[in-house]
Amino acid sequence: MDALDVARWQFGVTTVYHFLFVPLTIGLSVLVAILQTMWHRTGNERYLKLTKFYGKLFLINFAMGVVTGIVQEFQFGMNWSDYSRFVGDIFGAPLAIEALVAFFLESTFIGLWIFGWDRLPKRLHLAAIWAAAIGTNLSAYFILAANSFMQNPVGYRINPDTGRAELTDFLAVLTNKVALVTFPHTLAGSFLVAGSLVVTVGLWHVMRNRDSADTGAYRFATTFGSWVVLVSSALVLLTGDIQGKIMTEVQPMKMAAAEGLYTTESPASFSVLTVGSLDGSREIFALKIPYLLSFLGTGDPHGTVQGINDLQAQYATQYGPGDYAPIIPVTYWSFRFMIGLGLAAAAIALLVLWSQRKNRTPTSRWLLRATLVMPALPLLANSFGWIFTEMGRQPWIVFGEMLTRNGVSRTVSLTEVLTSFTAFTLIYATLAVIEFKLLLRYAKAGVPELTPEPEPTDDDTERPLAFAY
Structure with a gap:
């Protein structure tokens, strides 16, 4: 630390x-x-x-x-x-x-x-x-x-x-x-x-x-x-x-990380539940909805959603060596x-x-x-x-x-x-x-009891400020 x-x-x-x-x-x-x-x-x-x-x-x-x-x-x-x-x-x-x-x-x-x-x-x-x-x-x-x-x-x-x-x-x-x-x-x-x-x-x-x-x-x-x-x-x-x-x-890596999508897919499924390795790098079991991730990301059920591995390689080339993926879990x-x-x-x-x-x-x-x-x-x-x-x-x-x-x-x-x-x-x-x-x-x-409003006067300079509660 x-x-x-x-x-x-x-x-x-x-x-x-x-x-x-x-x-x-x-x-x-x-x-x-x-x-x-x-x-x-x-x-x-x-x-x-x-x-x-x-x-x-x-x-x-x-x-x-x-x-x-x-x-x-x-x-x-x-x-x-x-x-x-x-x-x-x-x-x-x-x-x-x-x-x-x-x-x-x-x-x-x-x-x-x-x-x-x-x-x-x-x-x-x-x-x-x-x-x-x-x-x-x-x-x-x-x-x-x-x-x-x-x-x-x-x-x-x-x-x-x-x-x-x-x-x-x-x-x-x-x-x-x-x-x-x-x-x-x-x-x-x-x-x-x-x-x-x-x-x-x-x-x-x-x-x-x-x-x-x-x-x-x-x-x-x-x-x-x-x-x-x-x-x-x-x-x-x-x-x-x-x-x-x-x-x-604008942030394709964030969408890939939201799904834990490591490889680029077209169409891409959305997983309701995934059981994977502790580091989040490997999928063991997943309950998926076909085409949903493609629609969420692109508006097209058959759209392409870039994966973490491809984006990592792209960013390493563009920004220099380093790990550009967030904490996936x-x-x-x-x-x-x-x-x-x-x-x-x-x-x-x-x-x-x-x-x-x-x-x-x-x-x-x-x-x-x-x-x-x-x-x-x-x-x-x-x-x-x-x-x-x-x-x-x-x-x-x-x-x-x-x-x-x-x-x-x-x-x-x-x-x-x-x-x-x-x-x-x-x-x-x-x-x-x-x-x-x-x-x-x-x-x-609970709701307050209402009190009658005071009668208006010609001179209320001495009236204290009324706190509503």
Whole structure:
């Protein structure tokens, strides 16, 4: 083990941990805005109660996401200074816009939304949550645009004197084909997570508080969340299909690694399950679907998918001697866990809808138990998706331009990285417990009781700011 290994583990752990909060924040911001819009248009108080209820869960998650996200920027300069020096001119623009425009947009209007319930006109207050939701989604786009440069570098040139990548076309970076498909795929995955949480909390209250006056609100939330999950699942599959074809075009090694395909095949089959040697180099048994990999990669059931061995020889000729294949078992299984866990969440949502048909109240304990683990399924699917995306790019940190081993800070020792890695892991474990307990506590509390709005006065300068919760 050396400093490079630990730096990679630290960035992987902190990034995956941070992304546990990101999709829920992205998805819930829009769903809360939709619920408040429904209240604004209908005047039905159950939508207001659900807005404040799920809005509280959204704010808890948002705060935790901000705290854990700050660490990411510091790692670029501390553990990956050579990488930051190489790509800083490219990353600077989208990440600066993300911080100065998108993040300030969402954080400012979240503040107005929190404290503006009794002080802002209803339309302006509704606009505040929509502005925050738009800012949250814009933030995701700019970050994904920066990440997509690592997958498919565009709009740049290499300065021969400094050896740095320099930005030549910012529009090309923002319209990178990888970013254009990754953004809707990420949003669909985020709504899958948020919808799952809405279903879980709603169904729990429906089954545990059947005689409650708010049962109608919980039933609506359960149905609403289930449809969000199903629609999101369809969009995840659609955008994932497009993403697979672009991935095959710009990173053929990643597609080959997703299947563990060592030899070029036409047509190529997709293996649902493969048992192989420990190093992933030899297949012992496989359950395959004919033509599917060719269709996923090329759009043609008889299309050619390049194998790892042929690509390895091609890259060795193009980039010099070295091993250009990622860790095959990791890419193979993370790709399947990503798909399988997402489909499992969709299946549970379908069962929930079926259990509530014709205004029935679900009674199955097994359904409740399945629903309780439902939010974890798309969360894990998102995490495995990013593990596949980043590990499948290896050994490149910027595909075709910079190897990961060349991006690490040369002056940071193994002890220093190991110390920070251990500290962050312990802190994040503590924060995870806090987040889980807060979400559990307020989810169990249920929708809030509505209090009458205070009568307006001519002078309310002495009125304290009204926190909605």
